[in-house]
Amino acid sequence: MKRSSILVSIISYFFVLLFVYAAISKILEFENFQVQIAQSPLLTAFAGFTSYSVIFAEFIIALFLLVPKLRLAGLYSSLGIMTAFTAYIYIILNYSDFIPCSCGGILEKMSWSEHLLFNIMCILISLTAVIISEKQKRTGIFTYTLYAGICILASCFLVIILFVQSERIIKKENNFTRKFLPNYLIIKEKRVLDHDHYYFAGKDNQGVYLGSRSTPLILTKTDYKLKGIAPIKITTDQSNHPFKNLRITVKEPYYYLYDGTVPIIYRGRLNNHYASTISKGDAFFSQLSVIDSMNFIIRTQDSRTHEYEIARLDLNENNKVILFPSILEKQIDGIFDCDGSLVENTQRRDEFMYTYFYRNQLITMSGNLRKIKRQTTIDPTSRAQINITTLSNGTHMMEAPPLRVNLHTALYGNHAYNVSSLPGKYEPTRTRKGRKAVDIYRIDRNEYTGSFYLPEQKINDIMVTEHGLYILSGKQLIRYQFRKPLQGEAENLTSE
Template sequence: MKNIAYIIALLIAYFFVLLFCYAGISKVLDFENFQVQIAQSPLLSAFAGFVSYSVILAEIIIVSFLLIPKLRLVGLYASLGMMTAFTIYIYLILNYSDFVPCSCGGILEKMGWTEHLIFNIACIFLSLISVIIIEKHRQTKKIKYFISSAIIIILSCLMVIILFFQSEHIIKKENNFTRKFLPNFIIENEKTDLEHGDYYFAGKDNKGIYLGSRSTPLILTKIDYRFKRTESFRIIPDHSDYSFKSLQIKVKHPYYYLYDGTVPVIYRGTLNDSSAKTISKGDAFFSQLAVIDSSNFILRTQDSRTHEYTIARLRTGQKTNISLFPTILEKQIDGIFDCDGKLIENQQHPGEFLYTYFYRNQLIMINDSLPRVKRQSTIDPISKAQMNITQLSNGTHMMNAPPVRVNIQSAFYGNYVYNISGLPGKFEPARLRKGRKAIDIYRIDRNEYIASFYLPKQKVEDIIVTPEGLYIISGKQLLRYHFRKPLKGEAENLTTE
């Protein structure tokens, strides 16, 4: 009987030799894919480089131990620890992960996660059986190998749990530009053709979205959220004898606002009336505008003394005044190109705004507490604008080469910022991106990076997030996507359908 038992233990050891050889060789032959999949793991993203190498190395070492008779018992204990670690990892994925990622090579590719959990548990029992048989054969005290097995199981569990919590902290707070992708996070619902490719999002109300047009700047178009009805009207300003360069429209229910910052004039009209009246004239030149309420605005303008971009607040009415806040936009090179970015409004919380730098990894949250603002870094490591600028003799600045674009577009809804990034992160090969753009999600109330998802391969002229989902203007098309499921802990009323 002892010989039969020892043969069983030997067969189990050879089973683990085959298992780890197959798994290790599979990972080595497709190492890039294995590393990418580890990077997309919701538990191990921050340690993708270390884990991808260490797992393969550990499997090779275990196989070596199992093939050497004097070290076989050590190899079986190591197999117990390895399979326990794999098992607790899968358990955490299935029960505590925001999503279930793709497989990580080897046997896992041939099974579902639940099936692999069962397989791993069976392997733990096999390794325990072989350990017990060999220890009995060596006449080791029962209490000794029971304690040894328990310690290995506990340490393996603790190792994975610690990696999980550390990875969560690093990814959310100290990210090293490793994205955590949400698979199939958005699903296309509707799309509709537009007359031309010059549209942009002007705003929304509770029934639909509004589009402005750069080629026909006095036309305001409203489209209901499901693209069933479209209506347009032409805005008629009370005074139009100005040399406008680029008229734009902002909508904040129940008003729309017509402006061109190169001419210091702002018009206001109600959404059911084409007549727009002047509410600000000669108060400020500006390049961007966001609406606080019917008579108060956040502007991006230039300081007349330094000629650098600055954030300002304009109050119109009987006591019109403008306040500059030069400390909000931080100069790095020239205060113009390096401070360039986009000012947008929170589509759920009125009075909250976001300024996204184009050429550095920072978002600025702005509200009524000016000049106090909240800054949040994106996961991209470029904290200083990478550009080469020359100042000409007439005082103007010229960019000598195209700069590195860090952020392309942003949408702001509730506590979440949806930022289209301009650069690939770690472990994102070209074949994975395939020309698609990544949207990184940030939670501003917690100063956290949440996760990312890919957009389909398409142009992106403008984006907006509403209660009905994500809307994108792509060339001559308007597309609507809904979110497959809400983010964990999300209290916003986004449609998930």
């Protein structure tokens, strides 16, 4: 047997193993696989059909590859399906706000970027086998190049059609109109960071602090003009805990290192790398904001109902945790429908805000949680548009990608800056061009002020200070300055 034939056989058996393994993995965890498909922004509307057809296609392609007379068709099919998978991952990584789970089995251990590289290698391998097989049949180069090109383009086109259709279904045009503030932002400085896992931890009178999800024991400081970076390696008095979500927040003169899954809170001075334990086992929580050195606002779960609640954690009291069950209003399950972000006012030390992810409401709270003010955003989504399913093991999961209304919120003084994920009325695609809108609200007047577009970029986190708007975008830290003074009235955006 010729070496080229042996190579084609090896490649064919490789894909047989890959597709059979992937299909069996999906069958063994079919319920979970189907939910993951339903979570995908590209496939939500087609979850039922896709969950069965992908498994069927993988088995059929594997069968084709095992039969010599059908092997060439199997190789073309391998090329097509791997191209489709690659296009799917590329769109998820670059054009989707919602990244679903992976596909199961050993491939689930890969990151999305690693999975993309693996798929590209598979495309090149299958294309190599196609070319060798066609040459053995003495097929003209124009013919098999045409066949391969059609196969690749058709696969990409199919995925793009699914994406467009899904986007249309999930993100319908909303019936609200924004008032855009002309030329509201002026970019001042940019700084390239070493990775894209940073989030804003807080500020003091000298600069901004960043925490990192990948290096949680390092607190990074930069001055307000982003001229210098100073990392601080934190050491703790107790470190032998099963940390799952170690985070940092800064409230001058201290920083706080915490993990609500342990649960534990450390405190250290900003000029000292050493942090000592101030709370251990007092309350499990998923979010935390600092009132003062011994008082905190937390988002926790009621031990009886398992629903999210806002609570106050006072380390000076014997009864350290006080729940305020009326703050978060339950609509569906009390967990997913109440999900959101807890932020503090970066100008006022005793004011906080909770923003729902999936409905149009901002909740302003005083530090003692006695003064609560609710404000609706201009988006009309007053009820969370989510579907919850319960797996056979009792786990609750979202059955489909939720309609994400609010992405990030920053609170400074009387103004809330809310990054919205949905387009308003009279905002055509050619105008948005992938950009996100920031809607400004006056919390003291309970009114909408206006909006502005951010440049096209990824938005990981935002913060507003007296020095402007700070954005973490991938590996970039960017400072924008607001135009001052604001003259004239905001105007409806109809064109640019």
